[in-house]
Amino acid sequence: MAAHQLPASWVIVGSGFYPWLVALFLQKTLVKPLQRAGRQPIRLTLLQQQSAAPERVITTSSALRHFNKNNGLSEANFVRGCRACFNLGTVIQRALPTEDRSLSGAGAKKSSGFFFAEGPYGYIMRGVRFHHLLAHGAAQGFTAKLDAFSVAAQLAQQNRFTPPSTRSDSLFSSLDYGYRFHAAHYTEYLSKLLEDADISVYRSGLSRVQLEPDHQSIAALELDNGDRVSGDFFIDVSENRVLKSALPKSDHCVSPCHPTAVLQTAGVQTRDSKAPLKPYQHLMLGRGEISIASTSHKQGYSQQFAVAASGENSAKVFWDLQPWQGNCVALGPALSNRPPIIIDEVHSLLNGLHELARFWPKRDATDTDAVSKKWFNRNLSAEGEQIFDMDSLLFKASFAHFGAELSHGAKEMLALFCETGVLPAREQQTLAESQWIALLYALGLPLKFDNILARQFDGAALVKQLTQLKKSIQQAAGSAPLHEEFLRLNRLV
Amino acid sequence: MPAKRVPEKHGADFIQSVVIVGGGTAGWMTAAALSELIGRDRLDITLVESEQIGTVGVGEATLPHLRHFNTRLGINEHDFVRQTQASYKLGIEFVNWGQVGEAYIHPFGDFSRPIAGIDFYHYWLRAQREGFEHRLFDFSLPVVAAKGNKFSYPSANKASLQSDFSYAFHIDANLYAAYLRQYAEARGVSRIEGKVLDIELNQSSGEAEALVLEGGWRYAADFFIDCSGFRSLVLGKVLATPFIDWSHWLPCDRAVALPTKNSGPLLPYSRATAHRAGWQWRIPLRHRTGHGHVYCSSYSRDDAALDTLIANVDGEPLADPRVLTFTAGRRSQAWVKNCAAIGLSSGFLEPLESTSIYLIQIAIMKLIEFFPKRQAPQQKNRDAFNRHLSLEYERIRDFLILHYHVTRRQDSEFWNYCRTMPIPDSLQERIQVFQELAHVPRYTNGLFLPPSWVAVLLGQGAIPKNFQTMVNIHSRDLLHKELEKIKQSIYQAAHSFADHQTVLDKHCAESPQENTAAQPWPPSAMSLYGVFS
Structure with a gap:
């Protein structure tokens, strides 16, 4: 196989930052390396659909940080360019149920927040997972929550921030984080970054998708301005799935959780500049809605997802099970529509792109291409299934009184975890085990497990050890600079 | 004899007594782990075995995971090596599998390191297509060390090539069982000499209540662990748990x-x-x-x-x-009612990849993770345990079938059968994606990860049609020079190790010491490919 078997001409279609992020990914992983090696170049065309830049704050996981780092993009330039701040995780708060202690919350009272972070919560002692130790400690009267043992949570609670330490014995060594920034700033940053790249950019609407005679692949795009864009391979990151919906059998979308349609409303406020810039976002579940509140430097942004019957303003929750069809792949908003909670839109798009890089398309349809498609589609579907299990839990916590049902996977996970404190045997692809556990804790479930190995630990001694650990984490967090101070000191604002 | 009385213990909601049916490697590993990890103050452990019944003595060749088991039990590694007549193991050499006259080693480590995020073997695939003459196996530190009869502990310096492998042991399984027997008895495990005649079941629940031994002795317990080997006395004979026969895929019997x-x-x-x-x-x-x-x-x-x-x-x-x-296969469930089977009583896979002790170890650890409670529904625990075990068995099964199926041998009816037999779909699609793209799908729950699949597939001559596209971007000369350099550094690293026998003699001569943080051996991990991962 030679490099020239790659499609020579790639067309990316979408709006906002999505097509630009795809272009950057391709530039870094395909175009540049081929150029450096003096190989036949790959041509990128970007069709920026005419749409108002979305007014919103994007909150990312560490996926973007790792992508930037692996591709040699300076974090300082990125933070400055996007006017970004740091994000250590999400405080999840629930409306407490009025009567029973089930997942569904509709009462007026709110739970105290649980901090969902990426790093570990506590650590394994003598082969026993930390949450089992905590449960044993709780049986002895120890009352701290699991997130008291997350360095990220403790930093966030004190409005502080520090990057991970390279010293393996430091409490900060396992820390990870993402960013918050305004979507429009990110689009601007990416387009500037690619200014000198040889990319043909069209800013226009799409009037027609011209298919190949066999109707299985895309031949060219006819634009509103009369231009015609042809290509060998097409990447659809449009919110209205303009390319994907032109292909046959493009309705392989599933919505394995209920409700299947949500109504999205959003609002932007100017942030009170006197209020501290928090290194986390806030998520409220219950009373028939999911609310996300995020702030970047100047703006506050709130977004609500509420249950709705299918109608004009509601959007179907879906995940495309066959994102790669013919010579077109759907990623980002064309792959799925779901609230950007825990797994955000940047994370999801990067996951899809990494998967694509594992199975790069070939110029001609071959058996190899068929195998690539099969595995690409399978892997992304498996990811979707897990994400829907996660969403299903969040939806249940928010929309229970509207008939929200758990997915099969979520039901199974809930049942086993509440009884045993162990997650079912499944392929962990998207969330680490510690994150699933944190999420289940955040939902305030009635956990009944009691691990026999944790009983090796003398109760009093364990409580003392846990108390000391909690104190050490708090103290370590207290030694970090305030979030805004860190940004200032490092000239990131 | 009246039923054994079980004293009330701390933590009364968990079961308080187990009877292990059968000694041998599985029985004594189970007894040792329960006695150390759960403890005599929480659990009465009785092991029933008969000297008249021999043990199979499975698993003389082990996997690196055994080090993790021993570490959890606080076993001094040098003492273990001495007591079990052990030698070190860096992998398995397969001779005549792909074709008569060919050989390769499946090592406990990956092949070199990824370059620009792409697994090393893709670069080798391109190079060999261009006439590069060195074998992929020249890029594995444990392979080069093994062929040079060298051994060393992996280095703790993660930047060093010498940290990229793991090791296991060849042991006398009977001595290991004896060693663990001593260990377990010192921790309060009762050993009963006797032949099991029957198992009494509760008429209404169908759960096991007591073992009946020759001479009328009767032993009651909350839970029964069947380590009776091929006889599968509890799961097979008494509870009639169906056996899933895989002999059409693994025909050696x-x-x-x-x-x-x-x-x-x-x-x-x-x-x-x-x-x-x-x-x-x-x-x-x-x-x-x-x-x-x-x-x-x-x-x-x-x-x-x-x-x-x-x-x-x-x-x-x-x-x-x-x-x-024997017959290759497994019981449809390894935990039924209040009985779990561990070892050969739950299934058999031939010792081609030294997986027997690993399967025992996993079953023990999962049983402890889902440890049963008294008077509480056990269905979720049982289902989760059974699901884990079946995944482990099925994935190892596929990996073993791979050795037989991916062959060019046509010199006997046996190999003609293996080469052309229908194989499980799960394996078929893994082979297909490798043949087309040189891609090995990674799974979370399972023993053999991509480095092992690559070793066997390429070791047996299954050269894929393609490889990762981006390895093409470098010039031929640059790539070949870089590979030569890597090969040299691996050779030098491997040959800086001492002679295997010399290392063993040194370790065996050292007196047993307290198991402290300053152990001379490296940490252990539940991984085939490294101790620091």
């Missing part, structure tokens, strides 16, 4: 074993040599070498199999040959 005196240097790897109707193991221990011929009785007579074995051993026999018969 007999083995004849023969220990010999050592001959030649003590090698830090096992060997599996394929014959016309099966394969032969060679496992070097300090006090003897284990040999055995695993074969398919449909394609070889017993006397012919024995002749083949005798003709291919390299030392003076120490005992009469011992014949074993």
Whole structure:
């Protein structure tokens, strides 16, 4: 196989930052390396659909940080360019149920927040997972929550921030984080970054998708301005799935959780500049809605997802099970529509792109291409299934009184975890085990497990050890600079 | 005799008594783990075995995971090596599998390191297509060390090439069982000598209540662990748990074993040599070498199999040959009602990849993770335990079938059958994606990860049609030069190790010491490919 078997001409279609992020990914992983090696170049065309830049704050996981780092993009330039701040995780708060202690919350009272972070919560002692130790400690009267043992949570609670330490014995060594920034700033940053790249950019609407005679692949795009864009391979990151919906059998979308349609409303406020810039976002579940509140430097942004019957303003929750069809792949908003909670839109798009890089398309349809498609589609579907299990839990916590049902996977996970404190045997692809556990804790479930190995630990001694650990984490967090101070000191604002 | 009285203990909601049916490796590993990890103040552990019934003595060749098990039990590694007549193991050499005259080592480590985020073997695939003459296996530190008869602990410096591998042991399984028996008895495990005649079941629940031994002795318990080997006394005979037969995929059904005196240097790897109707193991221990011929009785007579074995051993026999018969497969469930099967009583996969002790270890750890409670529904625990075990068994099964199926041998009916037999879909699609794209799908729950699949597939000549596109971007000369450099550095690193025998002698000469943080051996991990991962 030679490099020239790659499609020579790639067309990316979408709006906002999505097509630009795809272009950057391709530039870094395909175009540049081929150029450096003096190989036949790959041509990128970007069709920026005419749409108002979305007014919103994007909150990312560490996926973007790792992508930037692996591709040699300076974090300082990125933070400055996007006017970004740091994000250590999400405080999840629930409306407490009025009567029973089930997942569904509709009462007026709110739970105290649980901090969902990426790093570990506590650590394994003598082969026993930390949450089992905590449960044993709780049986002895120890009352701290699991997130008291997350360095990220403790930093966030004190409005502080520090990057991970390279010293393996430091409490900060396992820390990870993402960013918050305004979507429009990110689009601007990416387009500037690619200014000198040889990319043909069209800013226009799409009037027609011209298919190949066999109707299985895309031949060219006819634009509103009369231009015609042809290509060998097409990447659809449009919110209205303009390319994907032109292909046959493009309705392989599933919505394995209920409700299947949500109504999205959003609002932007100017942030009170006197209020501290928090290194986390806030998520409220219950009373028939999911609310996300995020702030970047100047703006506050709130977004609500509420249950709705299918109608004009509601959007179907879906995940495309066959994102790669013919010579077109759907990623980002064309792959799925779901609230950007825990797994955000940047994370999801990067996951899809990494998967694509594992199975790069070939110029001609071959058996190899068929195998690539099969595995690409399978892997992304498996990811979707897990994400829907996660969403299903969040939806249940928010929309229970509207008939929200758990997915099969979520039901199974809930049942086993509440009884045993162990997650079912499944392929962990998207969330680490510690994150699933944190999420289940955040939902305030009635956990009944009691691990026999944790009983090796003398109760009093364990409580003392846990108390000391909690104190050490708090103290370590207290030694970090305030979030805004860190940004200032490092000239990131 | 009246039912054994169980004293009320702390933590009364968990079961308070177990009876382990059968000793041997599985029985004593289970007893040792329960006694150390749960403890005598929480659990009464009784092991019933009979000296009249021999043990199979499975798993003379082990995987690196055993180090993790021993570490959890606080076992001093040097003492263990000394007591079990162990030698170190860096991998398994497979001879005559892809084709007669070919050989490769499946090592405990990956092939070199990824370059620009792409697994090293993709670069090698391109280079070999361009005429690069070195084998992929020249890029594995444990392979080069093993072939040079060298050994060292992996380095703690993660930046060093010498940190990229793991190691296991060749052990005398009977000595290991004896060692663990001593360990477990010192921690309060009661051993009962006796033959099990029957198991009494509760009339309404169908749960086991007591073991009945020869002479009328009766032992009641909350939970029963079946380590009775192939006889599967509890799960198989009494609870009639169906056996899922995989012999159409793994047709070998007999083995004849023969220990010999050592001959030649003590090698830090096992060997599996394929014959016309099966394969032969060679496992070097300090006090003897284990040999055995695993074969398919449909394609070889017993006397012919024995002749083949005798003709291919390299030392003076120490005992009469011992014949074993088996069927590849597993019980549909390993935990039924209040009984769990561990080891051969729950399933059998031939020892081609030294997985027997690993499967015992995983079952023990999962049983502890889902430890049963009294008077509480156990369905979720049982289902989760059974699901884990079936995943482990099925994934190992596929990996074993791979060895037989991906072959170019046409020299016997046996190999013609294996080469052309229908295989499980799960394996078929893994082979297909490798053949087309050189891609090995990674799974979370399962023993053998991509480095192992790559070793066997490429070791047996399954060269894929394609490789990662981006490895094409470098010029031929640049790539070949870079590979030469890597090969040299691996060779130098491996040859800086000491002679295997010298290392063993040194470790065995050291007196047992307290298990402290300052142990001379490296940490352990539940991984085949490294100790620091």
